[in-house]
Amino acid sequence: MMNEQVVPKKYLVSFILITFCFALWGAANNMTDLLVTVFKQVKGMSALEASLIQTAFYGAYFCAPIPAALIIFKFGYKTGAVAGLLLYAIGAFLCFPASQADSFSFFLFAFYIFAGGCAIVETSVAPYILSMGPAETATQRINLAQAFNPVGSICGIFLGKVVILAHLTTPELMQTLAPAEKVVAQANDLSLVVQAYAIVGVIGLLVGLIILFKKLPNVEQKLQSQEMPSIRNAVKRLVKNSNYKFAVVAQFFYVGAQIGVWTFVVPFVMEAQIGFDIANSAWWFYLASLVLFLLSRFVFTFLMNYIRPEKLLTICAYLAGIFSLGAILGSGWLSVICVVLISGCMSLMFPTIYGLGLQGTGEDKKVGGSGIIMAIVGGALLVPMQGFMTDGKLPEGDFFLNVILRNLFTPLQSLLDQLSFNYSTANSYLLPLICFAVVGAYGRYAHKQQKSQVNNSKPTGSASSVVS
Numbered sequence: 001m002m003n004e005q006v007v008p009k010k011y012l013v014s015f016i017l018i019t020f021c022f023a024l025w026g027a028a029n030n031m032t033d034l035l036v037t038v039f040k041q042v043k044g045m046s047a048l049e050a051s052l053i054q055t056a057f058y059g060a061y062f063c064a065p066i067p068a069a070l071i072i073f074k075f076g077y078k079t080g081a082v083a084g085l086l087l088y089a090i091g092a093f094l095c096f097p098a099s100q101a102d103s104f105s106f107f108l109f110a111f112y113i114f115a116g117g118c119a120i121v122e123t124s125v126a127p128y129i130l131s132m133g134p135a136e137t138a139t140q141r142i143n144l145a146q147a148f149n150p151v152g153s154i155c156g157i158f159l160g161k162v163v164i165l166a167h168l169t170t171p172e173l174m175q176t177l178a179p180a181e182k183v184v185a186q187a188n189d190l191s192l193v194v195q196a197y198a199i200v201g202v203i204g205l206l207v208g209l210i211i212l213f214k215k216l217p218n219v220e221q222k223l224q225s226q227e228m229p230s231i232r233n234a235v236k237r238l239v240k241n242s243n244y245k246f247a248v249v250a251q252f253f254y255v256g257a258q259i260g261v262w263t264f265v266v267p268f269v270m271e272a273q274i275g276f277d278i279a280n281s282a283w284w285f286y287l288a289s290l291v292l293f294l295l296s297r298f299v300f301t302f303l304m305n306y307i308r309p310e311k312l313l314t315i316c317a318y319l320a321g322i323f324s325l326g327a328i329l330g331s332g333w334l335s336v337i338c339v340v341l342i343s344g345c346m347s348l349m350f351p352t353i354y355g356l357g358l359q360g361t362g363e364d365k366k367v368g369g370s371g372i373i374m375a376i377v378g379g380a381l382l383v384p385m386q387g388f389m390t391d392g393k394l395p396e397g398d399f400f401l402n403v404i405l406r407n408l409f410t411p412l413q414s415l416l417d418q419l420s421f422n423y424s425t426a427n428s429y430l431l432p433l434i435c436f437a438v439v440g441a442y443g444r445y446a447h448k449q450q451k452s453q454v455n456n457s458k459p460t461g462s463a464s465s466v467v468s
Helices: 009-043 054-064 065-075 077-093 097-100 104-131 135-146 149-167 171-175 179-213 231-239 240-264 263-272 280-303 309-328 333-346 349-358 361-393 401-416 428-457
Strands: none
Touching: 009 054, 009 077, 009 104, 009 135, 009 149, 009 179, 009 231, 009 240, 009 280, 054 065, 054 104, 054 231, 054 240, 054 361, 065 077, 065 104, 065 179, 065 231, 065 361, 077 097, 077 104, 077 179, 077 309, 097 179, 104 135, 104 349, 104 361, 135 280, 135 349, 149 179, 149 280, 149 309, 171 179, 231 240, 231 361, 240 263, 240 280, 240 333, 240 361, 240 428, 263 333, 263 428, 280 309, 280 333, 309 349, 309 428, 333 349, 333 428, 349 361, 349 428, 361 401, 361 428
C-alpha cells in the first residue's frame, strides 16, 4: 500500500480551491448534454442538427489548449485558470444576445466561447493538481480532484432541470399553438437557457476573482525560473512516445463515448416505454447516472491503493462495453439499468488515461497535457454521428451548417442503409460500445508497459503490494 501523502498539508487549501474548478466545468459539460434535448424540442430539430451544440462545445477543446499552454508557459498555472474562468463567464453571458437574436448559430458561438474557457481552465488546473505532491500519488490526486467534477455535474443538471426543463413548453402544447403563439413560446423557452447560463457565468466569474487575489503556492517555481522549453521539441519527443500517443487516441474515443452516453440518456429512457415519456421525468435517470459516476469515482480512487490504475481502466472499459451491449439488446427496465450502469464504469477513465498518458513525459507535461485535452474533440465528432444513428434524419434547408451536414452524413446514411441498420436511440449505443473497446485496448497496453517497467526496475526477490 502506498505511504506517500496524496495531498500534502501545505497544499491542502490550494488543492481545495483549484479543485472547485473541476466542479465548474462539470456543471458546464452536463448542462450542455441537456440542451440537445431542449433544442430538439423547442426548435423541432433532428438529433444530428441539435448535436451541433456538442460539436461547438467540444470543438473548442481542440482549439483552446495550445493557447492555454502558451499562457501557462509564460505566466503559470494560476494565470491560465483565471483567464479560462473569465472566458467561461463571457461565453455564458453571450447566451443572452443569442436568445434576443433567436439565432442558433449565435448560441453555437456562445457555447464555443464558453467551452474555450472550460478548456483553458482544465488545461491549467489538471497539471497543477498533478504537481501538488509526490509523483507516486499523482494519479490518485488527479482522480480525487476529478471526483468533484461530477459534483458540479449534478449541480449543473439540477440547475438545468429546475430552471429549464421544469418550465419548457411541452411538445403536445407546442403543436396546438398558433404560429404567433409558438414564436412567443419558443422565445420564452430560450430565455430559460439564458437564465441558467447566467447563473453559472456569475459563479465562474466569482471563482476567477478569488483565485486571482488569493496567494497560491508556486509549485512550478523551478521550471518558471528556466528558459521556456521549445514546444516544437516537446512535440517531437511526445510523437515518439507510443504510450502518450495511444493515450490521446483512447481519450478521443472515451470522451466521444461519455458525451454520447449522457447526451442520449433522456431520449433513451423516453423511448424505453417504462412510464417516463417526457424529458422532465426521464431526467431522473440522467441524475442517477451522474450520482453513480460520482460515487464510483471515490470507490476507484480507494481501490487504486491496491490495484494498478491501468488494470482498473481495462476492467471498467470491458464492463462498460458489456452494459452498452445490454442497452442495445435489452428492453424495458433492463436496458435502462444497463445505460445507467455504464456511468459507474466511466468514472475513472478520463483522469486515469490523462495520468497514465503523461507518465514519463517530464518537462513535456504541459504540452502533453494540452494534447490529451485536445482529444476531447472526440465529443465534437462522434456525438453527432451517434445522434444521426438515433433517427437517420438529415437536416433540411439552405442554412450552411445544414448543407455541410448533409454532405458529410449522406455517405454514412448510405452505408447504414446498406447494412439494414435500424435507426433508434438504443442502437446508437453501438458507437460507445466501439469506443470502450478502444479504451480497453489502451488499458491492456498501459498495463503491459507498467508491468515491464516495474520488472526492469525491481531488485530480484522484492515484492510489490500493488496488484499487477
